[in-house]
Amino acid sequence: MQYHTPSSFSEAVTISNSADGLVKYLAGGTDVLVQLKIGNNSPDHLIDIKKIPGVKEIALREDGGWTIGAAVSGVQLTNHKKLSREWPGLVEGMELVGSAQIQSRATLVGNLCNGSPAADSVPGMIAAGATVSVVSSSGTTEVLVEDIPVGPGLTNLGTGEIITAVNLPKRNKHEGDAYLRFIPRTEMDIAVVGCAVNLSLENEVIRSAKVVLGAVGPKVEVATPAAECLLGENLDENILSIFSDKCSELAKPISDKRGSEEFRKEVIGVIAKRAAKKAYDRALGNK
Amino acid sequence: MAKDDITKSFKFIGTRPNRPDGFEKVTGRAKYGADISAVGMLHGAVLRSPYAHARIKSINFEKAAKLDGVKAIITRDDFPKDREGEPLKLLENTIAGEIAYYDGHAIAAVAATSVFTAKEALKEIEVEYEVLPHVIDVDEAMKPDAPIVRKNAGDFSVPEGSSPNVASYIEFGRGDITNGFDKADIVKSGLFKTEAAHQGYIEPHACMAQLDHNGQGEMWVCTQGHWYIRQMCSEVLDLEASKLCVTPSEIGGGFGGKTTIFIEPLALALSKKSGGRPVKIVMSRSEVLRATGPTASASMDVKIGMTKDGYLTAGCVEFRMQGGAFGGSPVSEALQCAFASYNMEAVHHIGFDVLANRPRAAAYRAPGSPMAAFAVESLIDEMCTDLDLDPIDVRLMNAVAEGSKSSYGPKFKKIGLIETLEATKEHPNYSIELGANQGRGVAAGYWMNHGGETSVSVSLAEDGSVNVSVGTPDIGGSRASIALMTAETYGIPYDSVRVNILETGALGFNEPTHGSRATLASGKAVYEAANQTIAEMCRRVAKKWQIDPDAVYWENGYAKPAGPNAGDFTPISIKQIASEMDQTGGPIAGHHESSIRGVGHSFGVHIADVEVDPETGRVTVLRYLVAQDAGRAVHPSYVEGQFQGGAVQGIGWALNEEYVYGEDGCLQNAAFLDYRIPVASDLPNIDTIIVEVPNPDHPFGVRGVGETGIAPPLPALANAVAAATKVRLRSLPMSPTKVLKALKTGNDGC
């Protein structure tokens, strides 16, 4: 295995394009190093992106949105007061990843590119309408986060395509988001189901909604029909129950050692309902 | 006996000094199994079966042997062919012969100049398998047409017509069962099941071994008992025991799982084959879960009769326990514990030790008792609920006491179950009001404890400080407890005692730190050995004073004249006696060897408060109380630590720990990510009450305290969940999936 420390993304792209064998990028390394140790998917080339200037920065853009560098750690996100206030749901998704030790290394981009359907920060990013900047030999493009994952462990990124940052849109008043997951323990577990909800209100009525389900299909899925039940409503018990059933219906989970299909279908509805309530309360409070 | 009645006047016993090994452990300086290295050392790695049951048709390691840095490769061919009985089972479990019996069973091992090379070499070993049908579940294995795990595995006790997977059968009881049930107002029965649980020690198995062609060798190993390692390795490899010197490292937990061998004979055999170079093997966590431990899984029928006032009239149990491919489930201990807490005229016990294609069960904290407690204490709770009786009162009415004849035979001496029940009842936790979806569960538990073969020595250093040499590795603070008992015996400061754990060549045979015995047995032996040195010191002082040795007595670190008749002498300190040893007859040392008897049985009572999320089935433990009889808490903090540790392991077993097997019989959750031991944030503070009813057979009243605490949590939590939800789960673990299903359908999980 060869270890590379490029000092720019274009250098990283060049290395990646000329490498043969399996290429992996080292952001926080909390997935890659574990895989190396187990001997699964051991890369032939490991390209460390942390030496590239700017990758650990969180920047407020002119349009009022945020750009989060590819190597920004979970701890950096949670410690960022303004960002956490605007996007509590996205930040709490990342905060659920691992423990304090993992938090000081793990990144949003690594979580996304590892391609797990149970990745905790991904539903929140998608619900927020986030994009990633992807650099390749033909330049930089902006891609919706939801277009990156394609299946367990698989992404749409081709050889020599590297994510440089995550971009969040401007946060407006009367908007709120939330992410909740179900695990049997209280931490250090993989989501059995997870759900992110992002809402914007007008006079306490839901004007737009995005609902994203995790761990109930081969990849994180946007649940548009579930989001549609919320439009024009102000989230009473009746709507919540319809919404909950819709999420259960949309979920296409498998049975495995972490939970049965039946259990996941049932509990995704419960978690989605609770996440929607939390997002709604946050939107109400965001004046 | 000596100090038993002067209970409260101890100077050191009952205090809480820092443990002598603490500083090294928290600074990372202490040497654990994997920390030992030697010049010229090789690294070993083990090839393991990917099948639950398979015939090994051929092993070809030509390619692996050609890799640069590979120094030795061993298979079963490198081990003696003439082993029989238990040594053969040990050997079979260490390395497969013709058949791999479980996923993870060792097939071959490599020693190489680096861990990396050793692992690369494993990939180059070609094994041809013929996959055989397998069986994992104990009830499936009991069926007459089940796949046969090992031919002719049943011993003389197995009744005719049993499944070929029954390795042994046990039956005992007393009283007239029919009559007993006739006297009852209600008779209830139920089927209960528990999954296998792993000991989950934080330190994986590790050892470094060196063995010469002439059979002389050394081993450094993380173990609970190095004499056991010596004995088992010698038996497996046909070595002369005394030629193998085994030194224990510090140990990061064992809970019974480190009282047997796994990788140790492999390291020795690799060393021998590589010309005597030291070989280190360190297991990964996944190897630990696939190939070591766990305890048995169980399927249990229980039937109990009770009068409407709550008196137990009769009880029957039939326990079927699966202990892996070689037998050895703790079914007999489980039966002994089943009704041990209660006075019952008629009891009947039946047990089956059953084989399955799983790793060989190892001891786990009070082996068998938690499963038995789950079945019996759950059913008693159901009956208390049916009759609207207080669960503590019912247990008080039936509790065994001094003089009771236990359900499995022996008569109890002084025991503290009643005191423990009373303490529990008075604790504020028992009366805190509960909210919606919350419930409280009570359960009792028992462990008989163990004395066992013990050999220690005590010697005076030239400055009057004391060296104690024991053979029981310090897992839960036994150095501190033994030092406190030594300080108490001599009347010298705690800091003037150093307790060392010696290698096999330095003392007689010692059983491991198991059976809750280290503080009890080594402590008792050290007391005897220390008193020998005290007698010798008194003799030397008598000689100096030219009086009769009987006229000298020992108090608070001084030899003193025994009363005015003895003469008027200034007391002489241990320091002075020690400094003059060279002129008064040479070194002063004492030793004691015996099979320690007079273990004090220990009873515990737990109260669990839980909240169940009705929409997800998730159980949160709100409050938890452990009360247990410690006899005497030598170092109360470490007694509390044992109580809390046992409770936590029991909570894990009750809620989320389980072995998940695929259709192919392979273990699917061989990592701590999916083998869900509770993490710190899953647990409330575990409250403790140390009950002290001194053990009359121990100089300081000590009872073993390490094991009892793991038994009550299983039923206490099941009882609490039943109280919270009005649904009874009779199968562990009570994972969210199972609880939610029970809430929806009333299914008890079996």
Ligand SMILES: Cc1cc2nc3c(=O)[nH]c(=O)nc-3n(C[C@H](O)[C@H](O)[C@H](O)COP(=O)(O)OP(=O)(O)OC[C@H]3O[C@@H](n4cnc5c(N)ncnc54)[C@H](O)[C@@H]3O)c2cc1C
């Ligand atoms: C103990 C432990 C607990 C965990 N708990 C959780 C949990 O609760 N929830 C959860 O979701 N995850 C969990 N994880 C997994 C992991 O921590 C997360 O997925 C984390 O966010 C990965 O980020 P990273 O920066 O460490 O990724 P890395 O390991 O550095 O990389 C992960 C993947 O992303 C690719 N990659 C990295 N950077 C780029 C880039 N710039 N462009 C393209 N591809 C890139 C790599 O090639 C690799 O395939 C846990 C891991 C551990 C070890």
